[in-house]
Amino acid sequence: MSDKRLVHIIDDEDGVRRSASFMLKTSGFATCTWESGTAFLKExxxxxxxxxxxxxxxxxMDGLEVQQALNERGVAMPVIILTGHGDVTIAVKAMKAGAVDFIEKPFESDVLLDAIGRAFDRIDMAADVIVRAADAGVVLGALTAREREVLEGLAQGYPNKTIAYDxxxxxxxxxxxxxNVMTKLGARSLSDALRIAFAAGLGNGKI
Structure with a gap:
């Protein structure tokens, strides 16, 4: 596994795959090329x-169909759409489906690199959320079942009296x-405790 950040290039035109791969490699990225969306989806x-x-x-399969298939399979890798056809409708559909950006070919290297930078920012943010959730889950493991229920009530915004009644x-x-919750979580304030609760997924009514 390379330390370099990887870009999957999916394009049926060999020339585009080679030129994009060369440009990205010279910019410090690793690349993996795919000649079709179906080939990528198989792997x-x-x-x-x-x-x-x-x-x-x-x-x-066109790009939008591939993007939809990725979404349906829960693949969270950020997508940048490339097209040689300036189609606003496609752009809107792609962005609504979660694309980071929409770039027309032939593309300028700085435009593509900017979009790729934002794509990896999205990956970093998602990884940070996962790490924080995992850490919070470990911390919450120190709570008793009743303490967790009280924290859940606080995360839902309920006052003590309502939590007591429930x-x-x-x-x-x-x-x-x-x-006890505050002590075990090492929380100096309610907001500290709530940040941990939210990171662990509490506050949605499920304990």
């Missing part, structure tokens, strides 16, 4: 994480559990 489960440079006009305990008992 995507084993494909290394990176961003996807996806041509819109291809046989078998759990069938006294408001004073809620206060005790709340103090």
């Amino acid at each position: 995507v489960r084993h494909a290394e994480l990176g961003c996807i440079l996806l041509d819109i006009r291809m046989p078998e 759990l069938g305990i006294s408001a004073r008992t809620v206060e005790v559990h709340r103090a």
Whole structure:
């Protein structure tokens, strides 16, 4: 596995694949080229994480169909759409489906590199969220079931009295559990505790 950031280039034109790959390699990226969307989809489960440079006009499956298939399979790699046809409708569909950008061929290197930079920013942000959620989940593991229920109530914005009523305990008992939660989470304020709760996915009504 390379330390360089990987760009998957999906285009049925060999010339485009080679020129884009050369330009990206000279800019410090690793590349992997695919001659069709179907070829990429067959291997995507084993494909290394990176961003996807996806041509819109291809046989078998066009870029939008490939993008939809990736979304349906839960593939979170960011997509940059390439087209040789200035089609605003396609651009709108691609962006609504989550594309980072939409670039017309022939593209300028700085435009493409800017879009790729934003694509990797998106990957970094997603990774950070996953790490924070995992860390928060470990921290919450120190709580008792009742303490977790109290924290869930706080994450939903409920006052102590409401939490007490919902759990069938006294408001004073809620206060005790709340103090224990703060201590175990190392939280100096309610906002600190809530940040941990939200990172772990609490606050949506599911405990």
